[in-house]
Amino acid sequence: MNPALAGLTALFTSSPQLPQLPIGVAYSGGADSTALLLAAAHRWPGQVQALHIHHGLQAAADDFVRVCETVCASAKVPLQVVHVDAAHAPGESPEDAARRARYAALAAAAKQQGLGGVLLGQHADDQVETLLLALSRGAGLPGLSAMAAQFERAGVLFYRPLLQTTAVSLREWLLRQQQPFVDDPTNTDERYTRNRIRARLLPALAEAFPQFRATFARSAQHAAQAQLVLLDVALQDLAAIxxxxxxxxxxxxxxxxxxxxxxxxxxxxxxxxxxxxxxxxxxxxxxxxxxxxxxxxxxxxxxxxxxxxxxxxxxxxxxxx
Missing domain, CATH: 1.20.59 (Chorismate Mutase Domain, subunit A)
Incomplete structure (x- = not known):
């Protein structure tokens, strides 16, 4: 196994709160979630379920499901396909609406299946993109903290074990293993800010600052720690006032x-x-x-x-x- 993916085992071994089994994997069929699914199935044989959220927003959505079915059958991982209505209200961001619908559906499926949590496939490049988006919006410490490695939503624990792993290492491992995965065409649509960051800024950052993923992640961790201090102070002050x-x-x-x-x-x-x-x-x-x-x-x-x-x-x- 790729050393980067083998790090999944080390992460949960050293984590102060190990995930309760069985565990779910948010599985889109893309490279990131495919690598995560296979790594998790390798780490916890027979204890992993794939959760595929069908947004119904793309004509190719049914093709994504077929790829997921093929991979899950080969890995002997049960697959649950959940259909959601991700339509956005007037003035609402389509990305935000889809994200909320996705998390709500994942939490509901995890509870229904009695899962101890859900693994998410966001990686180091996603973390950098999130931080750059926060900077572009003038965000405070909560935004600059980027994505947490673990959080709770709707009573379900979510984990992001690949935040130290690059997108290219995940894709290269899958290609070497000849594992099928989906290339979502919307990921190259530069009408979306995140995609412009991925296509234009990340290559420039890699050329100017080769270690930018690690250093940006460290800055996000510092921001997260500072935000926790501010939260403690706020709780003390609120009790006083x-x-x-x-x-x-x-x-x-x-x-x-x-x-x-x-x-x-x-x-x-x-x-x-x-x-x-x-x-x-x-x-x-x-x-x-x-x-x-x-x-x-x-x-x-x-x-x-x-x-x-x-x-x-x-x-x-x-x-x-």
């Missing part, structure tokens, strides 16, 4: 700590403030020195208002379907 936040107690904090705790409080209300909205809220809190000072600011889809001595967040009412 109360829920809902007391304005006078907020004013006793430095502006960066106010921003940190307010961002955390708003996220608890299912609201993600923009940088401009958070800056305006900080200015309003600083100016709130009289009993009659009014605060009424739009944040995300709702509003932050002053109610007596505290802040209150009200989400926008959902329109009836």
């Amino acid at each position: 109360g829920t809902p936040p007391a304005i006078q107690a907020l004013q006793a904090l430095s502006s960066p700590r106010q921003a940190n705790v307010l961002r955390h409080w708003l996220l608890q209300q299912q609201a993600t403030p923009s940088a401009a909205q958070l800056d305006q809220l900080l200015r309003q809190i600083a100016a709130c020195t009289t009993r009659g000072h009014r605060i009424h600011l739009k944040v995300a889809s709702g509003h932050v208002t002053r109610v007596g001595a505290v802040l209150h967040y009200s989400a926008a009412a959902k329109k009836a379907g």
Whole structure:
């Protein structure tokens, strides 16, 4: 086995939380998930299930299923094909809609099958692309942390064991083994930002900074660690200022700590403030020195208002379907 893929075993051996078996693999039929599926089946014979999400967004989707069936039959891995409706709402990103539908379907299938978690095939190149996308959007530490090696969604644990493995090593191993896999035609469509990064930026980075995958990953890890510290501070500050936040107690904090705790409080209300909205809220809190000072600011889809001595967040009412 390719040393990069053999690292899958080492990763889970050294992980503080080993995946509970049986385990699922999110299997698209592409090179990355095919290599992951075969590595997992080699590591845990008879304990792996392939989960293929059929989005129905491409004419070739049924062909993808046939390739998955061939590989799974050869590897003696059971395959479950899950059909999802990944249509996006007006103004919504098609990629975001498909991603949400995919994770929801994977979590539901894992629960239905009694799986201990789901392995995802994102690799080192995907990690770099995610970090560059975050930088292009002016993201804070959560975005610069890129993709976590392990996370939970809808009560299901997801793992990304290939984040230290390059895309080319996965593809080369499959070609040497003469393993079939799907080449998704949308991966070369440069209308998508991620594909432009893959086609144009990664080759330039490889030429200028040959070790960029490792160094970018290290930066993402530093950002993730710093974000955990900020989360700890936010929890301590929120306990001190109360829920809902007391304005006078907020004013006793430095502006960066106010921003940190307010961002955390708003996220608890299912609201993600923009940088401009958070800056305006900080200015309003600083100016709130009289009993009659009014605060009424739009944040995300709702509003932050002053109610007596505290802040209150009200989400926008959902329109009836």
